[in-house]
Amino acid sequence: MILREIVVSIGKLIRDLRKERGLTQDELAKFAGVQFATLNRLENDRANVTIETLSKILDVFEFELFARRKQYSRDFDKIIEES
Numbered sequence: 343m344i345l346r347e348i349v350v351s352i353g354k355l356i357r358d359l360r361k362e363r364g365l366t367q368d369e370l371a372k373f374a375g376v377q378f379a380t381l382n383r384l385e386n387d388r389a390n391v392t393i394e395t396l397s398k399i400l401d402v403f404e405f406e407l408f409a410r411r412k413q414y415s416r417d418f419d420k421i422i423e424e425s
């Protein structure tokens with residue numbers, strides 16, 4: 343259960359960052375070097391993502407992730423506490 347909720351949060355994080363940057367899913371997929379369908383499934387909580395794929399996607403948002411780490415860390419902590 344905890345892992346499932348973390349994956350949902352990762353998908354939401356990626357979607358939020360992509361939208362804030364004004365990118366389409368297709369654009370982000372191209373920048374990250376991943377398939378559009380993979381990104382779409384991840385954002386919509388329908389995929390098991392590999393660490394390699396996740397790393398490619400998150401590399402596009404490197405600076406934003408550092409700035410938001412505390413916010414999303416609190417979200418992950420809350421998920422774990424509620425379990």
